[in-house]
Amino acid sequence: MDQHLCPYGLKSKWLLERQGFDVEDHHLTTREETDAFKQKHDVKTTPQAFIGGERIGGYEALRERLTSYEKSSDKKTYTPVLMIFAISALMALAVSWGLLGDVLAVRTVELFAAFAMTALALQKLQDVERFSTMFLNYDLLAQRKVGYGYVYPFAEVVAGVLMIGGGAAALIGAPIALFIGTIGAISVYKAVYVDKRDLKCACVGGDSNVPLGFVSLTENLVMMAMGIWIPLKAFVF
Incomplete structure (x- = not known):
C-alpha cells in the first residue's frame, strides 16, 4: 500500500x-x-x-x-502452557546460577514454581472477562461465587510474586497458593476424572485451546505443594 x-x-x-x-x-x-x-x-x-x-x-x-501446515483454531494443544513451564524453568536456573552459584538448589524449584505462576497469571490478566467465563465451566468455587473468577488471576500473580521474593513475603504468598491450588485441583479432578468432561483449560487465558487434564491438575498440585512447603521450610526444617 x-x-x-x-x-x-x-x-x-x-x-x-x-x-x-x-x-x-x-x-x-x-x-x-x-x-x-x-x-x-x-x-x-x-x-x-x-x-x-x-x-x-x-x-x-x-x-x-x-x-503441509494446516491452521486449526479448534485443535487442542498443551504447547502454550508447556512453553511457559519451559521458560520459567530456564529463568529459575539462570537466577539460581547467577545469585546462588548452584542450579540444583531447592530454591531453583521454588523459583520455577513462582515464575510459572506469575507467567500463567499474566496470560489470564490479558482478558479477565474471557478468562472468568471459561473458568466457570469447571471451577467449583467460581460456580458458587462468580466473583472468584475475577479475583483468581490477581491472587495467582500476587502469590507468585511474593514467593519470588522469598522470606517473609513467601510466607504471605504460600496460603494464597495453597487455597487457589487446592480448589483448582479438586475442580479439575472432578471435571476430568469424575464427570469425564471434555473442556478447555483457562490456565493460559480465556482464548486458549489447552485441554483440561493432567497438565492443568499438575499446575494446581504444584501450587498446593508450594503452599505447604514454604511454611514447613520456615518453621520445621
Whole structure:
C-alpha cells in the first residue's frame, strides 16, 4: 500500500523464496488498484500468491500448500502452557546460577514454581472477562461465587510474586497458593476424572485451546505443594 507494507505479503514472499521460487512481487499501491485486483480475481483479501499461473491464495493457504501446515483454531494443544513451564524453568536456573552459584538448589524449584505462576497469571490478566467465563465451566468455587473468577488471576500473580521474593513475603504468598491450588485441583479432578468432561483449560487465558487434564491438575498440585512447603521450610526444617 502507499503508506505501509503488508506483513502477510512480506511473509508470503519470504516463504516462497525459502522454498526456492523466483518471486515476481507486484505491489498494490492504491486503494483503487487493490479493489480492482480483488474484483478481477474474486477475492476478499490480499496478498494472493500465484504459482505458475495458479492462484494459491493468501499467506495461510500458501503456507499450507508449501509446508503441509494446516491452521486449526479448534485443535487442542498443551504447547502454550508447556512453553511457559519451559521458560520459567530456564529463568529459575539462570537466577539460581547467577545469585546462588548452584542450579540444583531447592530454591531453583521454588523459583520455577513462582515464575510459572506469575507467567500463567499474566496470560489470564490479558482478558479477565474471557478468562472468568471459561473458568466457570469447571471451577467449583467460581460456580458458587462468580466473583472468584475475577479475583483468581490477581491472587495467582500476587502469590507468585511474593514467593519470588522469598522470606517473609513467601510466607504471605504460600496460603494464597495453597487455597487457589487446592480448589483448582479438586475442580479439575472432578471435571476430568469424575464427570469425564471434555473442556478447555483457562490456565493460559480465556482464548486458549489447552485441554483440561493432567497438565492443568499438575499446575494446581504444584501450587498446593508450594503452599505447604514454604511454611514447613520456615518453621520445621
